[in-house]
Amino acid sequence: MSKVLILEDEDSIRSFIVINLKRNGFDVLEASNGNEALDLVMSTPDIDIALLDVMVPGIDGFEVCRRIRETNERLGIIFLTAKVQEQDKVYALSVGADDHVSKPFSPTELIARIQSLLRRVNVHRETSAKVSFQSGPFALDLISKQFKKNGHNIELTPTEFSLVQFFLEKENTPLSRDVLLDHVWGKEYMGDPKIVDVNIRRLRQKIEDNPSEPEFLQTVWGHGYKWKGQGQ
Numbered sequence: 001m002s003k004v005l006i007l008e009d010e011d012s013i014r015s016f017i018v019i020n021l022k023r024n025g026f027d028v029l030e031a032s033n034g035n036e037a038l039d040l041v042m043s044t045p046d047i048d049i050a051l052l053d054v055m056v057p058g059i060d061g062f063e064v065c066r067r068i069r070e071t072n073e074r075l076g077i078i079f080l081t082a083k084v085q086e087q088d089k090v091y092a093l094s095v096g097a098d099d100h101v102s103k104p105f106s107p108t109e110l111i112a113r114i115q116s117l118l119r120r121v122n123v124h125r126e127t128s129a130k131v132s133f134q135s136g137p138f139a140l141d142l143i144s145k146q147f148k149k150n151g152h153n154i155e156l157t158p159t160e161f162s163l164v165q166f167f168l169e170k171e172n173t174p175l176s177r178d179v180l181l182d183h184v185w186g187k188e189y190m191g192d193p194k195i196v197d198v199n200i201r202r203l204r205q206k207i208e209d210n211p212s213e214p215e216f217l218q219t220v221w222g223h224g225y226k227w228k229g230q231g232q
Contacts, residue, residue, distance in 0.1 A: 002118055003027045005050040007037040007064065008080065009057055013103075017051065017080075020107040026114075034059030041068055047075060048121055049114055052097075054081040054088070062095055069096035073155040074145075076117040080105070093198040098159045099191060109190060116186040120158040133168040135229050136216070138207070140168055154206050159184065159199055167217070167227035174223035200225055 004026045008014040014030060021028045029044060031037035035058050041047060050068065052061040059067075065077055078099045079092045089100050098117050101110060133140040137150045147154050147164055156164060162184045167175070177196045181189055184196075204211040218228050 001025060001027045002048045003029065003044070003046055004114065005029045005031065005037060005040055005044075005047050007031045007034065007051065007056060007061060008053045009033060009055075010053075017110070020111065021114075024111050033057040034061065034064045037064050038067060041072070041075070049076040049078065049117060051078050051080050051110075051114075054079060054092075062091065065092070065097055066095045069157070073157050073160075074121065076121045076158050078113060078117060080110075089192060089194075090198055093195065094202065096157060098157055099185075099195065101191070112188050112190070116189055117158065119186065120162045120184065133165070135168055135171060135227065138168075138216070140164060149207060156203075156206070160203055160206075163199060163203060167225075171227050171229040174220040174226045176224040180224065 002025075004021055006014055006017050006021070006028060008017065008030075009032045011032075014032070018028050018030060029040050029047065031040055034056055037050070037052070038059070041050065050065075052064055054061040061079060061081070065079075068075060068077065073096075077097045078101060079097050080101055080103060081088065081092075082103045092100050098120070099113055101113055131142045139148045140146075141148075142165070145161070147156050147161065163180070166180070166183050177193055180196050181193055185191075200217060201211070204214050204217055207216060208214045216228050218226055220226050
């Protein structure tokens, strides 16, 4: 049973979400403020997904997300917020969120987004036919769930891990935004397709010596992105 943390200060909204999550077989933990949510994350290491509202008492959802990511890159994080401005969506992703759902949302949409993210989280628990990839200074190990550059570990979120794995599987092949969305976020994804671009920018910050002039994760104008391998 997957375990989901919900941070929401409005009792009626939190109860509505909890009821629907339990109906769909999730184990649910509840928090009404940022400090309580962080305490639950620290005391419950097997949480799979955190649903975070932004405007909550004490520490806001953005800061909760940032602090979680300081020590935990593998927990899936989705923001639930009434804020619909583009800068809020981008900022949520920049501090480490994997997805963003704007209120009001339907239970069906929320469950679909959680299940899509769970598939990415579970990449860290599964293996495929090929269990490791090597590309220049980079090494990705699907058993240990580690990604390294020149032997130094790079912490990745579940979404970033899935992106890197797919790029390495398709090394030197241009991949469109739609292809990346379908493979990483799932065909049922109903959110903003720009989530791909935000995650690419975040990945470049982690892997490139000069993110503004990427050597490995390159833009292919008119096509999308590609991972440049050796000899290309």
